[in-house]
Amino acid sequence: MPANTHAKAPLRLGIAGLGTVGMGVIKIVQEKADLLALRAGRPVEIVAVSARSKGKDRGYDISGYAWEDDPVKLAQRDDVDVFVELMGGSDGPAKAATQAALELGKDVVTANKALLAHHGQALAETAESHGAVLRFEAAVAGGIPVMKALTEGLAGNGITRVIGVMNGTCNYILTRMEATGQGYNALFDECARLGYLEADPQLDVGGIDAGHKLSLLASVAFGTKVNFDAVELEGIERITNQDIAHAADMGYKIKLLGVTQMTDRGLEQRMTPCLVPDTSPLGQLDGGTNMVVLEGDEVGQIVLRGAGAGMGPTASAVMSDIMDIARDIRLTTFGQPANTLIAATPVMDATPAPYYLRLELIDKPGVLAKVTSALGDAGVSIDRMRQYGQDDDADVAPVLIVTDPAPRAALDEAIEAMVGTDVLISPPVAIRIEKV
Amino acid sequence: MPANTHAKAPLRLGIAGLGTVGMGVIKIVQEKADLLALRAGRPVEIVAVSARSKGKDRGYDISGYAWEDDPVKLAQRDDVDVFVELMGGSDGPAKAATQAALELGKDVVTANKALLAHHGQALAETAESHGAVLRFEAAVAGGIPVMKALTEGLAGNGITRVIGVMNGTCNYILTRMEATGQGYNALFDECARLGYLEADPQLDVGGIDAGHKLSLLASVAFGTKVNFDAVELEGIERITNQDIAHAADMGYKIKLLGVTQMTDRGLEQRMTPCLVPDTSPLGQLDGGTNMVVLEGDEVGQIVLRGAGAGMGPTASAVMSDIMDIARDIRLTTFGQPANTLIAATPVMDATPAPYYLRLELIDKPGVLAKVTSALGDAGVSIDRMRQYGQDDDADVAPVLIVTDPAPRAALDEAIEAMVGTDVLISPPVAIRIEKV
Numbered sequence: 001m002p003a004n005t006h007a008k009a010p011l012r013l014g015i016a017g018l019g020t021v022g023m024g025v026i027k028i029v030q031e032k033a034d035l036l037a038l039r040a041g042r043p044v045e046i047v048a049v050s051a052r053s054k055g056k057d058r059g060y061d062i063s064g065y066a067w068e069d070d071p072v073k074l075a076q077r078d079d080v081d082v083f084v085e086l087m088g089g090s091d092g093p094a095k096a097a098t099q100a101a102l103e104l105g106k107d108v109v110t111a112n113k114a115l116l117a118h119h120g121q122a123l124a125e126t127a128e129s130h131g132a133v134l135r136f137e138a139a140v141a142g143g144i145p146v147m148k149a150l151t152e153g154l155a156g157n158g159i160t161r162v163i164g165v166m167n168g169t170c171n172y173i174l175t176r177m178e179a180t181g182q183g184y185n186a187l188f189d190e191c192a193r194l195g196y197l198e199a200d201p202q203l204d205v206g207g208i209d210a211g212h213k214l215s216l217l218a219s220v221a222f223g224t225k226v227n228f229d230a231v232e233l234e235g236i237e238r239i240t241n242q243d244i245a246h247a248a249d250m251g252y253k254i255k256l257l258g259v260t261q262m263t264d265r266g267l268e269q270r271m272t273p274c275l276v277p278d279t280s281p282l283g284q285l286d287g288g289t290n291m292v293v294l295e296g297d298e299v300g301q302i303v304l305r306g307a308g309a310g311m312g313p314t315a316s317a318v319m320s321d322i323m324d325i326a327r328d329i330r331l332t333t334f335g336q337p338a339n340t341l342i343a344a345t346p347v348m349d350a351t352p353a354p355y356y357l358r359l360e361l362i363d364k365p366g367v368l369a370k371v372t373s374a375l376g377d378a379g380v381s382i383d384r385m386r387q388y389g390q391d392d393d394a395d396v397a398p399v400l401i402v403t404d405p406a407p408r409a410a411l412d413e414a415i416e417a418m419v420g421t422d423v424l425i426s427p428p429v430a431i432r433i434e435k436v
Numbered sequence: 437m438p439a440n441t442h443a444k445a446p447l448r449l450g451i452a453g454l455g456t457v458g459m460g461v462i463k464i465v466q467e468k469a470d471l472l473a474l475r476a477g478r479p480v481e482i483v484a485v486s487a488r489s490k491g492k493d494r495g496y497d498i499s500g501y502a503w504e505d506d507p508v509k510l511a512q513r514d515d516v517d518v519f520v521e522l523m524g525g526s527d528g529p530a531k532a533a534t535q536a537a538l539e540l541g542k543d544v545v546t547a548n549k550a551l552l553a554h555h556g557q558a559l560a561e562t563a564e565s566h567g568a569v570l571r572f573e574a575a576v577a578g579g580i581p582v583m584k585a586l587t588e589g590l591a592g593n594g595i596t597r598v599i600g601v602m603n604g605t606c607n608y609i610l611t612r613m614e615a616t617g618q619g620y621n622a623l624f625d626e627c628a629r630l631g632y633l634e635a636d637p638q639l640d641v642g643g644i645d646a647g648h649k650l651s652l653l654a655s656v657a658f659g660t661k662v663n664f665d666a667v668e669l670e671g672i673e674r675i676t677n678q679d680i681a682h683a684a685d686m687g688y689k690i691k692l693l694g695v696t697q698m699t700d701r702g703l704e705q706r707m708t709p710c711l712v713p714d715t716s717p718l719g720q721l722d723g724g725t726n727m728v729v730l731e732g733d734e735v736g737q738i739v740l741r742g743a744g745a746g747m748g749p750t751a752s753a754v755m756s757d758i759m760d761i762a763r764d765i766r767l768t769t770f771g772q773p774a775n776t777l778i779a780a781t782p783v784m785d786a787t788p789a790p791y792y793l794r795l796e797l798i799d800k801p802g803v804l805a806k807v808t809s810a811l812g813d814a815g816v817s818i819d820r821m822r823q824y825g826q827d828d829d830a831d832v833a834p835v836l837i838v839t840d841p842a843p844r845a846a847l848d849e850a851i852e853a854m855v856g857t858d859v860l861i862s863p864p865v866a867i868r869i870e871k872v
Contacts, residue, residue, distance in 0.1 A: 028592045028734060038659070038772045039591050137589075143735035145589025152588075152765075153573075153581025155475055156464045156755025223474070281741065284720060298464060299579035299752035305717065305739035316735035319592025329588075329765045336474045 008042035011326040012079055016071040016097055017086030018051035018058055021111055021138070024315025025084065025322075026060050036319075040326035050074040075101035075108075082107045082325055084318065090114035098123060098134075105130045109321040111138035111314055117212035117228040120219065124338035134333045135321035140213045141166050141290045143313025144306040145320055150220050150294055151335040157296030159221040161261040163436060167210040168288035168308040169196045170236050170256040175286045178244045178253075184237060196288070206235035207256055211271040214258040217292070218269050220335040222262045223342060227269070230346030234272040243358060243429060246400050247275050250384065252356065253283040257434055266345030274434040275356050281305070282436050293436065349408035354383060354433040357401040357411075359418070360425040367423040368399065374421070378414035380406040396425055402433065444478035447762040448515055452507035452533055453522030454487035454494055457547055457574070460751025461520065461758075462496050472755075476762035486510040511537035511544075518543045518761055520754065526550035534559060534570075541566045545757040547574035547750055553648035553664040556655065557777065560769035570769045571757035576649045577602050577726045579749025580742040581756055586656050586730055587771040593732030595657040597697040599872060603646040604724035604744040605632045606672050606692040611722045614680045614689075620673060632724070642671035643692055647707040650694040653728070654705050656771045658698045659778060663705070666782030670708040679865060682794060682836050683711050686820065689719040693870055702781030710870040711792050717741070718872050729872065785844035790819060790869040793837040793847075795854070796861040803859040804835065810857070814850035816842040832861055838869065 013029070015022050029036065029046055037043045048066035050073075068074040075083040075097040083101035085108060087094045094115050101108050103126060110116070116123070116136050127134035137147045141164065150159070165171050173187045182190075188205065191197050196204075203209040215228040236256050247254050252275040260269045276283045281303045285291045290308030295301050307313035324331070334341060361367045368387070375382060384402040403411065415428050449465070451458050465472065465482055473479045484502035486509075504510035511519040511533040519537035521544060523530045530551050537544050539562060546552070552559070552572050563570035573583045577600065586595070601607050609623045618626075624641065627633050632640075639645040651664040672692050683690050693710040696703070712719045717739045721727045726744030731737050743749035760767070770777060797803045804823070811818060820838040839847065851864050 024734070032592065032594065035594065036592070038776060041768075041773070144738060145585045148584060148589050149581045152760060152763075153584050153756050154752065155759035156468065156472070156752050158468065158471065279720075281717070281720075284717075296752060298460070298748040298755075300743050300746075300749060301741075302580060303739070303741040305737075305741075307736050312734035313736060316590065316592050316732060319734075320589050323591035324588060327588075327765075327767060329763075329767075331763060331765075332477075337477070340474060 010043040010045045012045050012047045012081045013084050013322065014048045014074045014077055014080035015046060015084040015086065016050040016074050017088065018049060019086065020311045021314045021318065022086040023058050023060055024311040025318050026062065028315055028319050030060060036323065040323055042326055044322060044326050047079045048074055048077055071097035072100045075106065076104060080106060082109060082322060085110040085112055088112055090118040095119060099126060102126045102130055102132045102134060105132050107133040107325050109135050109318055111318055113139040113209065113212035113216065117215045117226060120216065120226040121338060124333035127333060128338050133325060133330050135324065136216065137320050138314050138317035140216055141292050142308035142310065143316045144290055144292060144304045145317065146292045146304050147220065148320065149302065149304060150217065151331065154294055154296045154299060157298045159295065160297055161259065161295040162217045162221050162292065163434065164258045164292035165255050165282060165285055166213045166258055166290055166292065166308060167204055167256055168290060169204040171285065172196065172288045174236060174239065174254055177241055178248065181241060183241055184239060205237055207233045207271040210256060210258055214260055214269055214271050218260040218267060219341065221260060222267060222344065223336055224267055224344040225341045227346060231269040231271055232348050236273055239273055246358060247356060248278065250400065250402060251278055252276060252433065253278045254431065255282060259434060263347060263350040265350050266347035268347050268350045274432045276434055276436045280436045352405040352407045354405050355403045355411050356431045356433055357403065358429040359399045360396050361399055361423050362425055363397045370421045370423050371418055374417035375414045377417060378410045380410050380414050446479040446481045448481050448483045448517045449520050449758065450484045450510045450513055450516035451482060451520040451522065452486040452510050454485060455522065456747045457750045457754065458522040459494050459496055460747040461754050462498065464751055464755050466496060472759065476759055478762055480758060480762050483515045484510055484513055507533035508536045511542065512540060516542060518545060518758060521546040521548055524548055526554045531555060535562060538562045538566055538568045538570060541568050543569040543761050545571050545754055547754055549575040549645065549648035549652065553651045553662060556652065556662040557774060560774035563769060564774050569761060569766050571760065572652065573756050574750050574753035576652055577728050578744035578746065579752045580726060580728060580740045582728045582740050583656065584756065585738065585740060586653065587767065590730060590732045590735060593734045595730065595732055597695065597731040598653045598657050598728065599870065600694045600728035601691050601718060601721055602649045602694050602726055602728065602744060603640055603692055604726060605640040607721065608632065608724045610672060610675065610690055613677055614684065617677060619677055620675060641673055643669045643707040646692060646694055650696055650705055650707050654696040654703060655777065657696060658703060658780065659772055660703055660780040661777045663782060667705040667707055668784050672709055675709055679794060683792060684714065686836065686838060687714055688712060688869065689714045690867065691718060695870060699783060699786040701786050702783035704783050704786045710868045712870055712872045716872045788841040788843045790841050791839045791847050792867045792869055793839065794865040795835045796832045797835055797859050798861055799833045806857045806859050807854055810853035811850045813853060814846045816846050816850050
């Protein structure tokens with residue numbers, strides 16, 4: 001290696017959290033030391049670590065690193081240039097240690113979406129007022145370098161929309177429901193057995209984890225303060241095999257889809273089940289993979305696909321931020337100074353869309369007329385309708401409707417009117433069809 | 437806008453080449469001045485331009501910029517911080533002006549793949565020895581931020597392979613051949629009419645343009661000196677509708693596929709027609725869109741998809757490099773110092789692969805035995821074989837074979853043995869099936 005690549009002082013890391021991701025980072029720093037030094041123009045070293053249990057055998061030798069029981073102490077060490085926060089949790093030690101590092105002007109790299117979704121604005125302001133860098137590539141869509149693509153690659157674009165499938169577990173469940181015909185509950189149990197679920201499963205199946213990611217993307221995309229509380233959240237628990245089969249029949253897949261866009265009325269942030277055409281890249285995304293679609297007014301659609309979780313992919317994203325810092329790339333947390341981010345007005349369902357509507361109607365003459373009148377009276381027109389033959393053992397005649405683009409409010413009005421009649425056997429299921 | 441975002445001096449651009457891309461950059465700088473300043477922390481301004489024809493109406497007001505007839509003079513202007521080279525051509529003014537800028541320590545942003553494929557090593561060394569930055573995001577895959585993803589996003593990975601569809605015109609022709617049944621020549625003419633072809637069409641359909649891009653990706657991926665001359669090039673001119681239909685029949689699409697990987701024997705760089713599974717992201721890529729798949733030993737597969745050409749997408753990529761410089765991101769051209777790049781041994785067909793083989797056999801007993809013996813004698817085993825019914829008006833019995841993975845040399849030996857018998861009506865067609 002030429003002498004000049006080592007002319008600069010090593011970048012010294014302190015890593016808090018030695019779970020899968022932490023050990024993935026240690027593995028890379030140990031195994032790829034020469035490659036990293038060559039690329040960064042300086043060595044990248046680990047000087048100290050912290051975790052809950054010191055004694056545990058983790059498969060890689062960490063005896064050469066100083067140990068701190070307290071992550072705050074780790075963050076404040078004089079010999080730590082970059083505090084790498086891989087503990088998780090939106091508050092508690094992760095927040096305290098991150099803040100401690102930033103207040104001393106130390107850079108922080110984190111994979112913690114909950115921390116940033118809840119405290120990103122304050123932490124970014126702390127970082128910037130202390131000349132420190134706070135980066136979080138690994139917090140969004142795992143190994144996909146999506147924050148970099150959005151913040152830097154698309155820096156010359158006005159962003160018009162960001163869409164994505166950002167929870168691998170939900171996508172795995174939905175894909176397997178279609179492939180195997182198993183129900184949601186059986187697949188939830190399978191995921192629990194396979195270790196695919198967070199300790200609190202609602203983080204996955206309730207869309208919370210993916211909602212955290214969406215709120216961070218929205219901030220960078222639109223120059224707004226992170227506002228996770230304004231994300232419209234709906235999980236996948238209510239999706240049935242029947243909906244998946246009917247959607248497939250009409251050329252769609254059901255995905256837990258994150259969508260954020262700036263509208264005339266304010267900022268829309270949704271993480272809800274949606275239908276997407278089965279021929280689209282999002283529709284074709286099977287299993288645990290993530291995909292984010294960035295739409296810019298100059299570049300058009302950029303689709304990014306890759307592993308959303310796992311040791312290697314997440315550690316790869318953490319290393320991307322560390323290598324940026326090693327290369328003296330010093331960017332603001334959200335793509336522009338934190339004190340210039342605006343507080344956008346949150347809006348829900350601001351944009352009209354076509355909807356998929358599944359109705360179970362009693363089987364007698366005239367019921368279809370009542371349904372179509374309810375839609376027509378609310379100004380919702382029908383694009384396609386499909387009536388299925390009645391099951392032998394049930395008085396149910398399922399009817400599927402794909403509407404023309406309509407405001408959600410109009411659809412809700414129509415549904416209310418239908419419920420007011422006596423033709424429905426069960427509450428209607430309405431799922432937005434997102435244009436992708 | 438807060439005062440601090442304008443605390444730094446403006447970044448002053450000199451743009452040479454006012455074609456589609458140049459005007460796209462001017463449009464962005466004019467229309468998005470505030471957004472760019474907010475994101476970069478300083479204004480981005482154009483101070484001077486150069487092109488062949490001064491008088492031409494270009495749709496945007498360039499009267500406020502100084503004019504230089506000679507791009508070298510533009511590159512050398514005292515008031516130019518970044519020379520933006522959008523003229524094209526591997527030599528001549530583009531090279532002279534780029535070199536002039538770098539020698540004065542001025543940064544250069546270029547969209548010129550031919551220039552870098554032929555002179556990238558020398559220019560990068562000049563840049564780095566003069567403390568200047570030379571960047572080329574727009575040269576590879578248009579609007580897709582692929583150089584950034586590879587150099588920075590995947591900086592913690594050993595890259596194992598890069599694959600991609602990087603010429604939209606070729607992909608358009610192949611897609612339309614399948615969709616419409618029209619032949620290659622008719623679609624070539626259509627592309628010429630639509631303005632989809634370079635002035636020298638061989639740059640597109642001969643794979644040269646895509647080969648330039650591949651050689652740049654290989655350099656960053658593997659830390660090697662750019663070696664375009666070692667790229668194995670084969671265009672799409674010989675692909676027939678019959679091959680496309682047969683491939684589809686067996687679950688494949690034919691793509692002009694770039695593949696580069698480091699093998700035990702050296703660096704493989706191919707830009708040739710290949711079969712890929714029709715269910716893979718590459719197989720599903722229709723029309724003029726580009727896709728690059730980056731494979732890292734930590735992150736796995738990252739798939740990037742977007743527009744490979746056009747005013748907005750290409751200007752977006754140019755702006756990505758400009759904004760990096762405005763943000764004081766100062767990276768080496770190929771991801772590590774140019775004087776540390778190694779000269780890799782070029783190898784062709786280093787890795788075994790399954791092959792698609794189309795044979796036209798005379799229709800008499802025993803011919804199939806001769807073909808299968810030829811394969812067996814060369815050590816090539818057959819995965820699948822399909823014999824088609826004979827056309828009424830021809831003595832041709834087409835036979836399709838998918839082999840098990842085999843070295844290309846073994847396949848060539850088998851083909852030679854077949855040709856030595858009297859069973860073939862036409863030379864066999866052999867196309868590699870790339871694992872994606």
